[in-house]
Amino acid sequence: xxxxxxxxxxxxxxxxxxxxxxxxxxxxxxxxxxxxxxxxxxxxxxxxxxxxxxxxxxxxxxxxxxxxxxxxxxxxxxxxxxxxxxxxxxxxxxxxxxxxxxxxxxxxxxxxxxxxxxxxxxxxxxxxxxxxxxxxxxxxxxxxxxxxxxxxxxxxxxxxxxxxxxxxxxxxxxxxxxxxxxxxxxxxxxxxxxxxxxxxxxxx
Ligand code: ZN
Ligand code: FE
Numbered sequence: 001x002x003x004x005x006x007x008x009x010x011x012x013x014x015x016x017x018x019x020x021x022x023x024x025x026x027x028x029x030x031x032x033x034x035x036x037x038x039x040x041x042x043x044x045x046x047x048x049x050x051x052x053x054x055x056x057x058x059x060x061x062x063x064x065x066x067x068x069x070x071x072x073x074x075x076x077x078x079x080x081x082x083x084x085x086x087x088x089x090x091x092x093x094x095x096x097x098x099x100x101x102x103x104x105x106x107x108x109x110x111x112x113x114x115x116x117x118x119x120x121x122x123x124x125x126x127x128x129x130x131x132x133x134x135x136x137x138x139x140x141x142x143x144x145x146x147x148x149x150x151x152x153x154x155x156x157x158x159x160x161x162x163x164x165x166x167x168x169x170x171x172x173x174x175x176x177x178x179x180x181x182x183x184x185x186x187x188x189x190x191x192x193x194x195x196x197x198x199x200x201x202x203x204x
Contacts, residue, residue, distance in 0.1 A: 029148040037094035042108035043137040047082040076193035109133035128170035134163040
């Protein structure tokens, strides 16, 4: 008898459009898929929120054009985090809310709103705390998915890397505003948002 193709068939029937092998596999490895989807939606809604509110925060940094540029890097990277994770939510069988207001209410982080009497120091504090909330959100997702849901983990880890960088950027700037001293973050100009700083192809 010819050897069977070992993975030709599994629990999901051929042609089944209700069940996904990519979901079945991670369930078998102990992922609570519904809970993971909820956490992904919450973290992704926060990315959407930071993208939106950073637009406003950035506009109030006039006179600090260097801060503006760094806020812009964070803003565009957060937008790409929204875009990176949204397809993954759908692959898992989830969705983002058809009503945007309902979507943003699911966010894992508070809205990083423009503070009253918005000085650079106050704005940088809002930016910093938004980044810290994002780190907590993505770290939790990395913890849940480690060794089990490799695809979500890879995407969340990419996002987490950038959020950790964002925290360092805003710590540096807030420290400078507050104390006038240096707390280097290692921020270098990105050739494009999301560009890993280890890239050897840093253009302009
Ligand atoms: Zn982000
Ligand atoms: Fe961020």
